[in-house]
Amino acid sequence: MGTYEDVFRASLEAPETFWLKAAQGVDWEVAPSRALDSTGAPFHRWFPDGRLNVCFNALDRHVEAGRGEQPALVHDSPVTGTRRTYTYAALRDEVAAFAGALTRLGVGHGDRVVIYMPMVPEAAVAMLACARIGAVHSVVFGGFAPPELAVRIDDATPKVVVSASCGIEGKRVIPYKPLLDRAIELAAHKPEKCVVLQRPQAEAELGPDDLDWNEAVAGAEPAGCVPVAATDPLYILYTSGTTGKPKGVVRDCGGYTVALRWSMDAVYDVGPGETMFTASDVGWVVGHSYIVYGPLLAGATTILYEGKPVGTPDAGQFWRVAAEYRVKSMFTAPTAFRAIRKQDPEGALAAQYDLSHLRYLFLAGERLDPETYRWASELLDIPVIDNWWQTETGWPIVANPVGIEAAPVKPGSPTFPLPGWDVRVVGPSGQPLPAGTDGAIVVKLPLPPGALPTLWNDDARYVASYLSAFDGYYLTGDSGHIDEDGYVFVMGRTDDVINVAGHRLSTGSMEEALASHPDVAECCVIGVADALKGQVPRGFVVLKAGSERDAEEVEAELVQLVRERIGAVASLKDVAVVPALPKTRSGKILRKTMRGIADGQEEPIPSTVDDPSVIETLRPVLRRTDQPG
Structure with missing residues (x-):
């Protein structure tokens, strides 16, 4: 494909040529003569005169190419003790x-x-x-x-x-x-x-x-x-965790098929006959893109896993699956690896399996903290690749493009914007910010193929939610910075930036410091209301399995650690060791729910919570008012 710089520059300078070439990797009933239609801007449409069938591209064409007996989908269910393979x-x-x-x-x-x-x-x-x-x-x-x-x-x-x-x-x-x-x-x-x-x-x-x-x-x-028009909708996927009417993200047929087929080569380095294990759920965007559509469009074997990373029956299930099916690329959430690390901090279970076919570990869904990155990298001795994207985008915005050219990893960064994604960091008035300065992460329009063209039956809400904050840009809702080498650092959602006595601080930076402590398995920092300072941060940590450290000693060490790493301005004086953090079934920590409880609101338990008892256990800790300092 050439070097990353060459490919990225071509995608932004000549998107028409770039994406029409990418579209050649797809079988069309009517091949598109042009890539982008911006006549209805800000509603952009990809491959407007093309016609295709996504299922044909995912299944039939591989059978017609003589690979009908190759495994396409493997269902592995430790919770039922069953396994099925479909050619x-x-x-x-x-x-x-x-x-x-x-x-x-x-x-x-x-x-x-x-x-x-x-x-x-x-x-x-x-x-x-x-x-x-x-x-x-x-x-x-x-x-x-x-x-x-x-x-x-x-x-x-x-x-x-x-x-x-x-x-x-x-x-x-x-x-x-x-x-x-x-x-x-x-x-x-x-x-x-x-x-x-x-x-x-x-x-x-x-x-x-x-x-x-x-x-x-x-x-x-x-x-x-x-065959349908490339601009016809393939699916609607509703964003989770919001109040009121959910937002129905629309995915089109043509743009999505081209983008996913291209990403399997460029981002995940998975091709025909190779195996990809994405440990997610088909109910989430990762499951849509990289359990079902992406691997099948590439002619690969995909694994659909029913179970959790730990407790079914142990923390070695991911290693078993990777070894048994000769997995080349594994993709899951950082939370899953924190859970594995908590139960098996020395990685002894991984040593029981032949992982020689595993070439990459991809992690996404929430911020990959440097300590989890370090643990996984040292344990597996393969590239551990963060990638950042959203339900709305359909495929990664930022990643280490190993199929094009692998870049040196900087812990805490998912690396570079992928071709097609013109990522910027701006201040409150939309002004570009210098390298290393935190601000709102935005993407210059038009978004590349595969990203949402609108919301289901709600164009006005699409514009209001994503396009109105900064003219000409898509608002990701995440904050962070781009360093002098072009690496993107995503520090958290915009509402995870807290204001402490006039200082805007990223809770992600504090979490990064807490996670570096040798006894910490996972952590979370939230901002809670404070009469004097407006907001103050509170930290919650789960210790590694087998840790016999005194909780108060660890808490004191963590407060000092944040002070050393970030400075006294962070004002993190309250860190609590807890048995577990509340999460959704997809592994995301319920920070909004935790903030609400800590601020005295009667927060209902979300239906997406994995274990409601964790929230109930945390309520007294969250609501206590005798915080230090």
Whole structure:
């Protein structure tokens, strides 16, 4: 591909040429004659005159190329003790059959299908089946509470909902059907049918508008691929963790397919016949892009894993999967590795497996602290690559582009903006900030292919949420800086920058200092209201498994450590050792919930929380008013 500098410069100086060339990696029914249509700016459209089918690119073309017997998808479920492997030919046939079942239920081009499922192969089958017939899927994370599911049903107005009888979280079996029934009861929009996959762990009682998955497929005529416009929506994915009506991020067919196919080579260095293990959930953007679509578009083998990194049955499950399936690239969240490190700080479990095929570890979803980076790098002796992106962007904004040219790593930075992403750091009035100065991270328009073109049925909210703060720029909502070498440092969400007595301080910088302590497994810093200083930081740390240090001694050391690293201005005088931090099921720490409780608000427990008992345990600590200093 040439050097990173050459490729990046070409993507910004001649985007039309750059992306039309990238589009040659995709099979088109009608190849596009131009890449970008900006006539409706700020609503930009990619490959406006192209027509294609995303499912054909993900499955059929590999079968037609003679690789039908290559493994396409592996389902590994330690929570059920089952494993299944689908070849490209078998997965195509499963998808075509379910696409036929949807067609028989009246689902066609442009109709929406909500998918509310656990980490089972049928979730990917349902997604690809929608893509096959030109329907628009909207995957809702399995286990979302009925009110959250109901508002998504009302916004997407699906003709059909596809679900399962239950999901499994650790040792808990969670019946989905009662949650789905309640959501439909709450929703104003009523889907015509629900297709339910029966799982043996808890079968569901079906109602008059419900269909068993197997019965729906039985006798259905396999559906062929329906070519659609490149600008047609492929899916809607709702952002999580927001209040009020969720934002339905739209992903288009053509731009997304081109961007993901290109990123598999350039960013993840995964090609046909190689294996990628992305330990996420299909309900999140990482699952959409790098469990389902990205690896299959590249002709690789993808692993769909049902379970947690620890406790199923031990902290060695990721190593087992990597060894057993000869994984080349592993992709997960830093939280997962902090959990593994907490349970196995010396990495003894990794030593039990043959990891010689593992070439890269990619981490994203939240900030990669330098200590987790160091631990993983020393343990695996392979490149550990941070990458930063969002639900809205669909693929990484900033990463170390190992498929183009690997760059030296700077701990704490996901490295460089990827081709197509013109990343800037600006101050409150939109002025460019000098190297090393923290500010709002923005991206110059137009966004590259694969990023959201708008929100579902809400162009005005798209502009208000992302394009109105700084003219000509997309607002990421993250803060940080770019150093003199061009490395991007993402320090946290804009609202994680706190104002202490007139000093704007990044909680990310404080977390970086806390995480460097040898006894700390993971940490979190939040800003809480203070009558004198406006806000003050409070730190919460979880110690490594086996640590026998006195908690008060460690807390005192951590306060001193932040003072040494950042200075007295940080005013971090309150650090508490806690047994665990509250997280979503995708591994993100619930900082907003923690801030609300600490500020005395009656914060409800979010439906996305992984273990509600952790929040209840933390409430007394968060609400105590006798903070030091």
